[in-house]
Structure formats: C-alpha cells, structure tokens
Amino acid sequence: MAGQYPVRTCYTCGSTSHFQRDCPRRAFGCAPATGANATPLPSLTLPAPNSVSASATSTANVGYAVPNYSFQPRPNWWKMNQEKLDRCYARTVTDEEKEAKMKEEEERKRKLKEEDDRKEEWRKEQERLEAEIWARLDKRMENVCPKLKMKEDDNAKLKEDMERLRKENEKLRKLLLTSEGEVGEDSGSKLQREIAELKRQVAAKKSADDDIFAMKKEIEELRVSALSKGNFEAELEGLRTEVSRLKVQSLKDKEENELWKGEALRSGNKRGNIVISTPDCAVRGSPQPRWTDNLRDSDKWRQEYLKMKEMHRAAALEAEVLKDKQVVAEGEVFKLKEQLQKQPEGECSKQRTPGATNLKTRLEAVATRSARKGKKATPRRCLVDDATSTGDANGRFLYIEEQKKDLRN
Template sequence: MAGKKVVDANEEVSSLKKEVKKLRLQARSSGVEIKGGGVRSTGNDEAIACIMHEHEEMKAKVEQVAGTAGRIQLLEEEIKLLKQMREEALQEAQVWKKEALRPGNKRGCIAMTPDSKLKSHLPTTPAKSIARPAGNPMELTQLHRLEVASLKELRLQELNRRREAEQELDKAKEAIARMEAEKTRQTSCSNLRERMEEAAGCTVQRTGKGKKKVTVGPAGAKENDREGFIKEARREFRNLKKDDVMEICAREGVKYTTLQETIDDIIGRRVELAFGDPKDKGKIAHVEISDDLVDDRVDGQDVNDGRDSVSS
C-alpha cells in the first residue's frame, strides 16, 4: 500500500513537471524568456507572476505529498511489526495450550472448556447402586454394649482420679494448717527484753539486787499467741464448704450442728489442745530476770552457759 502511494506521488510530481514545461513554452510564445535563473520580461509581467505563483504552489504540494508518503510508510512498518508480534503471541499461546492438554502433564491443572462439538451424550440407563448387606443385629447390639461399658469405665477412672486429687489437696491443706499453727506458737522476738516489753499488760519493777521483776498479766505474750492462732484458724475455715467441715468434724470428734457453730467448736478445741484450758487466763505469773541474762541473750541464744537466774 505504501509503495502504491509512493508511485502515485512520483506520477503526480512528473505530471507537475510536465505542466511547468508546458507553461514555460506558453510564456516563450507570449514573449517571456527565462535564462540562467534570471527572468527577463519581454511582454506581460502579470502572466510571469502567475506562472511563478503556480510553480510555488506545485512545489509545496509535492513536498507535502512526499512527507505524507513517508509517514504512511512508517505507519505501515509499525502495523507490520504489530501483526508479527500478534502472530508470535498466538503461536506461543497455542503451544502452551497443547502442553496443558497433553495427557500426563503434572505441572499444572488448567481447566479448559472443551469444544461444544466434542460433547456427545449417549442415551444410557444409569447403573444401579450396589446394595450393602445389612449387619447382624445381635452383633450390633453387642458392640453397642461394649462401647457403653468402656465409656462407663473411663468415667469411673476419671472420677477416681478426681477423688484422689481432692484427697491429696485436703491433706496438703491440713499440713499447711498444722505448719501455720506451729509457726504461731513460736515466738517472733529475738531478744527476751523486747519480747517482754512488747507483751500487752506487763509491768516491770526493779529489785534491790539489780534484777527486774516482770509481772505478766492476762494480755501477755501467750494471749497474743492465742489470738494469732485463732485468726489463722478462722482464715483456714473461711473458704471451706459444708462437706469439708463435716469431714474435719468426723476426724477431730466434734459434733456437727450448724456451720458457724461447728467452726467455732473446732477452733475452740484446737485452741484448748494448743494452749490448754482458757480458764487459766486470769492467773498472773511472776518472773524475775537478771540484767546480765537479758543483755547477753542475742538472737534468742543464751551466751552465759550455766547461769540460770530465772525463777518462777
């Protein structure tokens, strides 16, 4: 197509040249002579100007046609290149399609819609499903019973494990309670003088021989230990339930009445076992302590071996 347009442009240029020659001949016949690029007027100047103007127009048209022919040629080359690229892409797609449809290909699972011409449904009778033989009802019943028995056994094992864990927890709680009771019975003061001064209701008097006469009242150190023991016991019974309290009653020989009264009875029995009869609370004990013994006792250890100055 581009070659044809170039040929047409060349023909048009040759026709224009012929027309220019023809005009020159007409100008000569009318008395105008053109030599060596110069124009010598022998007749009508207007005819010469008209011819020159037409010549310029023809020249511009020729240049325009030549430029258009060049652009058309470039476009044709580009179209040709695009067609070639399209053909290559189609060939590559066809190759990939054949590779995907090749039997035994494991590199991909491309779902290709088959051509409608290849679809052919032959009228056939659907095959009957194979009937499975029914099992023996007695065997099924036996299997069901075995399953139920195994589930019951697993349930009993779980309950036994839970009961053992609860018993171990109760034993641990009782051990902790005993340890706390023993801890509250022990004295927390490291110095005998600080212990006697911190006890509530005690009076200290000087004797004539440099000794101190300490009178311990009912609100003394033993009473403080008793109160601490009672607080710890109540803290122990704070989160216990009725069943736990009944087990403790059976273990310690306390009769169960109501929850709070039974807890009070158990605590009272433990206090009585730990500190004796609470009726002796009002008695006052008189203890004489030597200054040397008080000063030499450091961190609960007696430094002066063999010097026992305490008399009760």
C-alpha cells in the first residue's frame, strides 16, 4: 500500500497557507526553504495505532522542517505615491495662490502709483493754469484800476482819515454844545461838508469792492473752464485720428475719380460725354465689420456723426462729378450755338455728307428721351437745326438735375 503524500509548503517561507506565487517574501531575496536544505526530525517511538498504517506513519513523520517566519504584508506603494502626489499638488496650488496674490498686490500698488502720479501732474497743471490766470488778472487790474496795487496803503490812509474826521467831529460837536448860535451855524456847515466828503469816499471804496467781486467771479468761471478742458482732450484725440483717416480716404476717392474721368474723356470712348445709366459713386460703407448691438449710449451719437459725415462726403463727390458733367454739357451747348450762328439759314435741310454717320447724335437723343420718359426719337430726322440742338441740350440739363435730386434723396 502506498505511503501518505508529503505536505506541500511554500518554497520561499515554508508556510502551508499559500504558494510561492502568493508569498510576501518572494521579492526580497530570501533563500527558498526546499527539502534539500531542510533538517529532518526524528520520529517518535510510539506504537502505531494499527499495523496497516505503521509504515505510512513512519513515512509521514519524516517530513520537511517548517521555519517560523512572521507574516509581513506587502506595502501599498500606490497609496503612498498618491499621498505624496497630493502633498506635492497642494504645495503647488499654495505656491500659485501666493504668487497670484503677490502679483495682484503689485498690480494694485502700480495702479495706485499711476493714480498718484496722474493726480500730481493734474495738480501741477492746475497750479500752472492758476498762475497764468492770476497773471492775466493782475495785468487787467493794472489796466482797469492802477490804484488797486496800493490797496493796503490806501486802506491804511482811509482808516487814518476816518479816525481824524471822527476826532474832528467830536471836537465840533463839543463846540456846538458850548458855543453860540453863529459859531454853531459855522460848525454845522463844516460838519456837513465833512459828512459829504466821507460819503464820497465810502462810495469810491464800494465801487472798488464791486470791481474786486467781479474779478473773483471771472476767476471762478476760468477755473471751471479749465476743469472742463481735460474732458475734451481724449475726444479731440479721437477726432484727430478720424480726420486723418478721412483725409486718406479722400485722397483714394480723388484718385478713383480722376481715373473714372480719364476713362470717360478718353478719345476712343464711343459714348463720349453721354450719360447712359445713373452715375454711381463709391460704396457708402466700410469694409471693416462693426458691432452695433453692444454700443454704449454715450457712443451712439459718435457713430451717427461718423455716418452723416461719410454720407456728406459721398454726396459732395457725386456733386463734383455732376458739376463736371454739367460744365461739359454747357460747353457743348455753347459750341452748338456758335455753329448755328455761323451757318446760314437753309443749310440744315441740305443733304448730309456721304460717308458720315449720326450714331452719336441718335444715341444722345435716345438717352435724353429715355430720361425724360417722352417719345422716342424719330429715325432719319434732321437733328442739326437750332430747335433740335437746343432741345437736346435742355434735355441733358434736365436729366442732370433729376439725377442730382435722386442722389440727394
């Protein structure tokens, strides 16, 4: 009968609770506990419980030595790394917040410094302006009332005079009380003269005080105007930029107008000076896209002002073009009148020179009739007489006037 199967243990630590692949000491370089280096233990000399299993018992007792190793769990490296990562992240966030706070503090200090510098510049400007205003006022005061320069001396003299007059008045009053009637009458007339002189001096002083009050009021008005001056500087800067842009646009429009005029007056142009279609102008708009739904109320008037300025500029260009065409048309009418005056009567009905064509005249007649919405020109009609030429010129002038009205509307 076969013997008992030997007990299987871990090759690394000799434990019977797990295999080698689950041993916690496998990765630490410990020598495996195999049967080759195990110390055999002597078997006990007790009788076997039965004769059948005696050999099996002896065979089973001769086993492998099981060393007594304490179980050490495997450390959780993932948790340790996660905690370290959390600490690093917390430190990084703290440093970033501290740096952001430092930047905000520096920005706040910089803004405060800029505000202080701006206030200091504004204060210096105010002082300079006040100095200029006071200089101008002093100059005007010298021209208006030269005596105001010695105001303190005049006041001191006036006080002395009033004190002297008061003493004299007291003296005269005592004389009036003690003297007779004649002497009293002479003293009373003298007192009346002194009182009149005092009234005159008081009136002069009051007029001088009124002049000083008017000057102070003018100083306040100049100070208010100086304060309102700073609000217009930014607006003036924007208007200067807009004027420069409009100048550049005007130069471009002039170049385009000259190019169009050269093309219209070219010798090979069959149309000549006839306007077949409505003359067009530059596009009333800007190629740059603009937002109109987020404009402030204070900027809407500026947009309207720019729009009206652009429309006015386009209308001025159109008027210039139409004026040039009107001058050309008037010149043609004048030439036709001179030709009609030079030609004798009756030559209009003569036969035309063979080889010539009246295509240009017929096109002019068609364009004039279409513009006036009248009857079409009669073919093979003599258009050289005085009445027909004058009618063509008048029709062209009326057409130009109608186009001007359409462009204005």
